[in-house]
Amino acid sequence: MGTTDSPADATETPVDPDAIRERLDRVNDPELDRSIVELQYIDDIDIDGGSVTVTFVLPTAWCSPAFAWMMATGIRDEVRALPGVTDVTVRLPDHMHGEQITTGVNREQSFESIFEDAEDGIADVRRKLDEKARFARQYDAIRALRDSGLDPDQIVSLTRDDIDLEFRSAAVAVSVRDGVLTVTAPREPLSEYLEKARATGLVTDGTDRLFADRDGSPLDPEPEAFEFSLRDARLAVSNIEGQATICASLHESRNDVTIDEPGD
Amino acid sequence: MYTHNGEDVFVIDGHIHLWDAREENIIHEGGEQFIQCFHDYHTGFTPEEEQWDMDTYRNYGAERMVEDLFRDGYVDMGIFQPTYLTDFYDEGFNTTGQNAELAEEYPERFVLNGSFDPRDGDEGIAHLERLKDDYDIQGVKLYTAEWRGDSKGWRLDSDEAFRFLDKCVELGIENIHAHKGPTIRPLNRDAFDVGDVDDAASSFPELNFIVEHIGFPRVDDFCHIATQETNVYGGLAVAAPFAQSRPRKFAEMMGELLFWVGEDNILFGSDYAIWEPDWLIPAVMDAELTQDERAEYGVELSPEVKRKFMGENAARLYDIDIEAKKEQFKDDAISREFDLGDTYEEASAD
Numbered sequence: 001m002g003t004t005d006s007p008a009d010a011t012e013t014p015v016d017p018d019a020i021r022e023r024l025d026r027v028n029d030p031e032l033d034r035s036i037v038e039l040q041y042i043d044d045i046d047i048d049g050g051s052v053t054v055t056f057v058l059p060t061a062w063c064s065p066a067f068a069w070m071m072a073t074g075i076r077d078e079v080r081a082l083p084g085v086t087d088v089t090v091r092l093p094d095h096m097h098g099e100q101i102t103t104g105v106n107r108e109q110s111f112e113s114i115f116e117d118a119e120d121g122i123a124d125v126r127r128k129l130d131e132k133a134r135f136a137r138q139y140d141a142i143r144a145l146r147d148s149g150l151d152p153d154q155i156v157s158l159t160r161d162d163i164d165l166e167f168r169s170a171a172v173a174v175s176v177r178d179g180v181l182t183v184t185a186p187r188e189p190l191s192e193y194l195e196k197a198r199a200t201g202l203v204t205d206g207t208d209r210l211f212a213d214r215d216g217s218p219l220d221p222e223p224e225a226f227e228f229s230l231r232d233a234r235l236a237v238s239n240i241e242g243q244a245t246i247c248a249s250l251h252e253s254r255n256d257v258t259i260d261e262p263g264d
Numbered sequence: 265m266y267t268h269n270g271e272d273v274f275v276i277d278g279h280i281h282l283w284d285a286r287e288e289n290i291i292h293e294g295g296e297q298f299i300q301c302f303h304d305y306h307t308g309f310t311p312e313e314e315q316w317d318m319d320t321y322r323n324y325g326a327e328r329m330v331e332d333l334f335r336d337g338y339v340d341m342g343i344f345q346p347t348y349l350t351d352f353y354d355e356g357f358n359t360t361g362q363n364a365e366l367a368e369e370y371p372e373r374f375v376l377n378g379s380f381d382p383r384d385g386d387e388g389i390a391h392l393e394r395l396k397d398d399y400d401i402q403g404v405k406l407y408t409a410e411w412r413g414d415s416k417g418w419r420l421d422s423d424e425a426f427r428f429l430d431k432c433v434e435l436g437i438e439n440i441h442a443h444k445g446p447t448i449r450p451l452n453r454d455a456f457d458v459g460d461v462d463d464a465a466s467s468f469p470e471l472n473f474i475v476e477h478i479g480f481p482r483v484d485d486f487c488h489i490a491t492q493e494t495n496v497y498g499g500l501a502v503a504a505p506f507a508q509s510r511p512r513k514f515a516e517m518m519g520e521l522l523f524w525v526g527e528d529n530i531l532f533g534s535d536y537a538i539w540e541p542d543w544l545i546p547a548v549m550d551a552e553l554t555q556d557e558r559a560e561y562g563v564e565l566s567p568e569v570k571r572k573f574m575g576e577n578a579a580r581l582y583d584i585d586i587e588a589k590k591e592q593f594k595d596d597a598i599s600r601e602f603d604l605g606d607t608y609e610e611a612s613a614d
Contacts, residue, residue, distance in 0.1 A: 031481065060301070060449070061449070062297075062301060062447065062449035062450070096450075119454060132484075231523070232484075234520075234560075235484045235487055235520055236484050238516055238517060239482070239483040239484040241513060241516070242480065242481075242483055242503070242506075242513065242517050243480060243483075245506055245510050245513045246308075246446060246481075246502070248510075249308040249309050249509060249510070250304055250305070250308040252308070253304070253307045253308040254304065254307075254308075
């Protein structure tokens with residue numbers, strides 16, 4: 001535990017509360033694909049020397065233990081990576097499995113050892129949610145490319161090497177027609193998409209195709225099929241946002257917070 | 265009857281309950297968690313001034329229900345969707361038998377549905393036959409996540425379930441309402457997975473499958489199934505209250521549903537007493553798509569479309585003749601009790 005007044009600690013880098021919040025912003029609710037900071041799940045951050053305790057609350061007492069587990073480990077790992085932090089304690093009050101989850105996460109135990117009768121392992125759950133999130137993020141990414149003038153044929157054949165994320169702070173460079181032409185597109189939808197495309201293993205090296213259908217199969221450039229896949233990705237967005245609406249309503253009612261609607 | 269821009273809208277509330285969650289009826293901690301969870305959904309989406317306290321919520325009774333639906337709530341007819349939960353509640357939470365008392369008092373106003381659980385085997389088949397004999401049910405409400413002994417749920421595409429669906433065909437029970445929606449503590453989330461509806465619906469084209477709560481949090485899976493199977497419908501309970509607190513999200517969801525599922529395959533339900541029709545119906549009827557949304561989805565949320573999911577679609581599934589009902593409601597027990605006869609007089613004069 002932290003001992004703030006010990007001379008040893010005084011020479012360490014002090015822990016910055018803003019830096020913690022910024023770091024926590026990288027942790028997402030895996031089902032809603034949105035930051036737990038934005039969703040107002042962070043209830044309290046307590047700093048005692050190098051010792052940090054993060055308390056988070058969820059919309060209901062019965063939110064999926066697997067999802068809660070992912071968020072708790074995310075909090076632990078992100079905060080621990082900050083300079084000056086010597087140990088992290090995660091707390092989850094008012095959850096039916098809060099005690100089990102935080103004890104397990106704080107002791108670095110595995111989900112499977114705590115929830116022995118869970119039907120899926122944590123990696124399986126995460127993969128399924130990542131795949132849904134990837135497909136939903138594809139909607140904004142493809143729309144951004146289309147608005148930049150690319151046609152379905154060009155979009156479908158893009159590979160990781162065709163995207164230069166470092167081009168400008170707000171824009172990426174996209175190489176089309178075998179590098180004959182370079183167009184720019186907004187950065188955020190593409191960088192966010194790529195993050196999930198990497199997490200799902202769809203895009204691992206430079207020659208991998210960027211986009212895929214819901215089931216991971218290559219996109220069809222034929223206009224009708226392409227349009228259908230885009231609508232399907234739109235549906236994936238609506239599903240996540242619809243679920244987010246349910247969670248936000250429950251969260252606001254139980255925990256007295258106000259959450260901005262995504263996309264508004 | 266609801267009036268929208270001077271036009272009558274005949275409302276069949278496709279999802280209502282009369283439950284008993286009094287403490288003396290609870291025999292398992294799951295029963296208490298279940299009603300607490302229901303109450304969270306209630307407060308989560310209900311305007312503050314309309315919220316009920318827990319005592320009222322546990323057991324509101326038949327008299328209040330009739331007032332909330334017919335006197336104050338614009339509802340013309342309601343469809344009882346039972347939820348047995350006999351492992352949690354001594355006399356059951358909301359059984360066909362419990363609902364029957366009210367349904368038989370006002371048979372012209374209520375549709376009474378039954379239920380089955382394939383894990384009950386031969387005894388369950390006999391129960392279903394009895395429900396048909398006793399109440400002439402035309403539909404069943406199914407709860408695939410219900411606990412039974414050590415089992416935490418069952419699937420609609422299992423051999424055991426198919427045996428019961430065969431029985432439904434034989435008995436002429438055509439409407440199969442499956443709860444495929446948000447997790448309800450303490451039930452298992454995955455047992456509400458909508459995937460099993462696909463095989464059941466394609467194997468039983470003569471039955472209608474109404475996916476209650478449109479499959480949340482798997483609306484996309486539900487939409488894919490409903491696009492392929494014409495006998496798959498979506499029940500709006502849980503999505504409907506978005507109209508009050510998050511109207512833009514509601515409109516967007518309606519855009520998706522009208523595009524994928526279609527205007528003939530959507531049914532309104534308040535999920536009473538989780539939410540009340542008196543504030544819910546106006547909110548849903550006032551919903552509109554923006555020009556952008558209309559262009560994006562290529563659909564309209566027009567008064568005609570709303571009339572369909574507010575009543576006409578359910579009327580088709582349950583062989584209800586709306587014009588004949590309006591005639592009957594000029595002078596039935598409910599109209600006399602609440603002085604509603606005039607609303608039906610004006611309606612048929614149109």
